Amino acid sequence: MRVIAIVNQKGGCGKTTTAANLAGCLARDGARVLVVDLDPQAHATLALGIDPEDLDENLYEVLADPGGAGRLREVCIEHAENLLVAPSGIVLSALEQRLAAEPVESRTDRLSAALDQLNGEFDYVLIDCPPNVGMLTFNALRAAREVIVPLETSFFAIHGVQKLLETIALLTERIGHDLAVRILPTLYDGRTRYARQTLAQIREMFKDMCFDTVIRQNVKLREAASRGKPINAVSRTAHGTIDYNALAVEVAASGLEQPAVAPTEALEGSREVVVRFRDSAANDVRIAGDFNGWVPDRGVRSLIEAEGQTRVWTKILSLPPGTYEYRYVVDGEWREDPDNPEAVSSAVGGRNSLLVVR
Numbered sequence: 169m170r171v172i173a174i175v176n177q178k179g180g181c182g183k184t185t186t187a188a189n190l191a192g193c194l195a196r197d198g199a200r201v202l203v204v205d206l207d208p209q210a211h212a213t214l215a216l217g218i219d220p221e222d223l224d225e226n227l228y229e230v231l232a233d234p235g236g237a238g239r240l241r242e243v244c245i246e247h248a249e250n251l252l253v254a255p256s257g258i259v260l261s262a263l264e265q266r267l268a269a270e271p272v273e274s275r276t277d278r279l280s281a282a283l284d285q286l287n288g289e290f291d292y293v294l295i296d297c298p299p300n301v302g303m304l305t306f307n308a309l310r311a312a313r314e315v316i317v318p319l320e321t322s323f324f325a326i327h328g329v330q331k332l333l334e335t336i337a338l339l340t341e342r343i344g345h346d347l348a349v350r351i352l353p354t355l356y357d358g359r360t361r362y363a364r365q366t367l368a369q370i371r372e373m374f375k376d377m378c379f380d381t382v383i384r385q386n387v388k389l390r391e392a393a394s395r396g397k398p399i400n401a402v403s404r405t406a407h408g409t410i411d412y413n414a415l416a417v418e419v420a421a422s423g424l425e426q427p428a429v430a431p432t433e434a435l436e437g438s439r440e441v442v443v444r445f446r447d448s449a450a451n452d453v454r455i456a457g458d459f460n461g462w463v464p465d466r467g468v469r470s471l472i473e474a475e476g477q478t479r480v481w482t483k484i485l486s487l488p489p490g491t492y493e494y495r496y497v498v499d500g501e502w503r504e505d506p507d508n509p510e511a512v513s514s515a516v517g518g519r520n521s522l523l524v525v526r
């Protein structure tokens with residue numbers, strides 16, 4: 169059972185559209201799919217034709233009390249053959265606060281425990297997350313091994329996604345397992361040069377982390393949602409159907425089970441490269457670059473030492489020969505390496521330092 173969380177704290181980037189339509193396409197290909205709607209707005213529930221107000225019970229019953237895990241299957245509703253929904257409702261907005269008051273160990277793995285009770289009945293569980301990284305999203309990340317980050321093809325969206333990747337990297341330590349994170353460009357309007365350039369920047373920044381599939385803007389996706397159906401049940405030829413079918417094929421084939429960014433140690437012909445950052449005020453220094461998918465400190469060994477008042481962060485990377493772009497993330501702020509004169513303009517503004525491994 170592959171559990172995939174669809175996450176981005178930015179609203180309106182296509183999380184719900186991706187959950188409902190990827191589910192529709194995977195199910196049409198014969199996979200058994202469960203959509204878990206973790207957003208109190210209940211848009212995924214609505215997009216799959218279920219009115220949350222008609223329901224007596226929803227995910228709240230499963231997640232609110234520590235013994236609710238076994239009730240997940242009861243609250244699921246069948247949308248079509250092979251495609252079920254664990255519905256949301258506005259009451260889920262109260263869950264965030266309720267969980268916050270409970271002990272850490274039991275509040276973060278409610279969804280994970282509930283999915284364990286399904287005994288592998290599904291091939292895919294797609295979790296539609298709300299537009300914030302609160303207790304519900306944390307539950308989703310705890311339950312998932314894979315993450316899809318829909319990214320609107322716009323300049324400002326790229327900025328926000330770096331922060332999100334950093335947050336996910338920080339959470340990974342608390343989650344206790346690795347997450348394979350993939351970026352899905354959405355809302356793409358290929359007629360504008362701006363969108364084409366932005367897509368090129370996204371591909372350059374995220375390389376293998378980025379799906380080959382791009383979801384184009386397509387008004388039929390909105391229409392399908394308002395009719396409560398995945399787009400492939402409405403049109404065979406719409407761009408939305410073609411794109412989400414392509415995504416389904418890519419997800420099924422891509423072995424997302426493996427972390428998309430392999431630990432750098434694993435790369436063949438790698439050399440050990442050491443870089444150092446010195447500062448007397450910083451508390452937390454990480455390194456992010458195209459070698460680790462811009463996820464701060466992913467696949468990097470770190471040492472911290474003191475030289476008088478100054479602290480020295482040593483970052484040990486294992487990289488095959490090539491040229492790499494990177495920045496330090498100093499207390500959450502992305503900075504050029506002050507000791508490295510070699511730098512290039514970055515796709516999202518500012519400059520990235522350059523590292524050449526021979």
Ligand SMILES: Nc1ncnc2c1ncn2[C@@H]1O[C@H](COP(=O)(O)OP(=O)(O)OP(=O)(O)O)[C@@H](O)[C@H]1O
Binds near residue numbers: 181183207299385390
């Ligand atoms: N590729 C697309 N083409 C056209 N419209 C789209 C596309 N993707 C999403 N939309 C529309 O954009 C709006 C926002 O999409 P969606 O609800 O999927 O985003 P979201 O990330 O789930 O938002 P939220 O953060 O509020 O949950 C919806 O009206 C949806 O129908």
Ligand SMILES: [Mg+2]
Binds near residue numbers: 183296297
């Ligand atoms: Mg949504």
